[in-house]
Amino acid sequence: MTILTDGHVCQYEIRGLAGMFFPGLKIELIFGGGARPEGDYIYSGLSRESGENRLLIEVKIGENYETARDILPDSPDFKNDCERAFGFMLYKILSKITGFAPEWGTLTGVRPVRLVRRRLSAGMSAGEIIKDLQGKYLVSPQKAALAIKTAENQRGLLEFAEGKTFSLYIGIPFCPSRCLYCSFVSHSTEKTAGLIPDYVNKLCEEIRRTAEVAAGNGLKLSTIYIGGGTPTSLSAAQLRRLFRVIGENFDISSALEYTVEAGRADTINSEKLAAIKEGGADRISINPQTMLDSVLEAIGRRHTAAQVEESFRLARQTGFDNINMDLIAGLNTDTLEGFKYSLDRLIWLSPENITVHTLSVKRSSDAVYQGRAIYDPHGGLVSQMLEYARGRLDSAGYFPYYLYRQKNTRDNQENAGFAAPGRACLYNIFIMEEIQTILACGAGAVSKLYMPGAKIERIFNYKFPYEYLKGFGEIIRRKQAVYNFYKNAG
Ligand code: SF4
Incomplete structure (x- = not known):
């Protein structure tokens, strides 16, 4: 067009x-x-x-x-x-x-909660905001209300990002196999396992150098997030080493939150969970995406729903009392009934956070390459799934605490995180609302430098593990931009 x-x-x-x-x-x-x-x-x-x-x-x-x-x-x-x-x-x-009327109206941005926050700060009531968003942008009252609730639930949490604080992000871009819908820079360990030892070596070095940069700029650690990919694609020994290096270089006792995405159940075992716990992390994600084996198979995930439940049980046994579980609405072959079952099953397990994503189909995803486009913008199915999720999570005592939108999502729906009281993930809020510096390590990681009143600056690491290994010197050099940023931002 x-x-x-x-x-x-x-x-x-x-x-x-x-x-x-x-x-x-x-x-x-x-x-x-x-x-x-x-x-x-x-x-x-x-x-x-x-x-x-x-x-x-x-x-x-x-x-x-x-x-x-x-x-x-x-x-x-x-x-x-x-x-x-x-x-x-x-x-x-x-x-x-x-014949399709996207519920977020004419809003195309990633962060609709910001629009709401501005209006709340200006003293507008919820009713006035709903009317305003509907009148100006054709946003449905339901979506406006969701954004308002999210903004209200973030109150009191945003202040943890104030001052010269930062969050540390560490990326492990490896997964045991590639999910059909994946558009992240993640490599199947079947093909790239040989790179992992070198990758861990370099990553540990980048963590050390990042700690120097953080200290040199007087930054105080606020949260840690180890994401991916699937960090638990690493062996227990590699995880232990990673945690040791983090612990030796950062004051993790001052961190408000320390998350590890355990991700896929086919990478989780008691030894790795123990390594994560002993390493100091207090929050993990176990992400089923669906609790139906047939859908798991259709999206190319090589684990079962029973393995997810077993991983969850093991995590509880290991002492994790803050667990997130992700679901995706709109997966290939899933149905409304299937989605409801998956969500109900998670609520029965009772993790502290449940994040509901909407399937986003990117050009680079295998599903599109294979000519198996798995989205239908006019279906309305995903809208029904999310409507069910909102009501069901609300009645189960979970509240929305962060929300963002991506391009090319089915039914143009959002991603939202829900938490039990007192269990909202600070890192998710900080990164989504862009209110704190994120120092990021690893292939594909992007550091974001933030100071109130200054323009946000980004430092990009090389995307792919082999580029990361080859261009490591350049990655370390780029981190020096943090000094200039804080010098100029005052
Ligand atoms: S687990 Fe996540 S990052 Fe890994 S292949 Fe699947 S969707 Fe991609």
């Missing part, structure tokens, strides 16, 4: 909105209008005629040809007004053409 824009700079919002209705579709942007192309297109133009700002949207998709017009008065917030007006017009047309 082609998107033509003429006389304005709202092209990215228009492209984002089109992408919500046609996830995964290749979109070409053309600036300056001109002749309409042969195939499908969206044209958006802003012109000034007789002293008036005229907005025009034309959409041709297949047989459909629709237009919408609006006139905007000049205002101090003219660019935002244009974005909103174009978004409104295009949303209505694309909803009509596709």
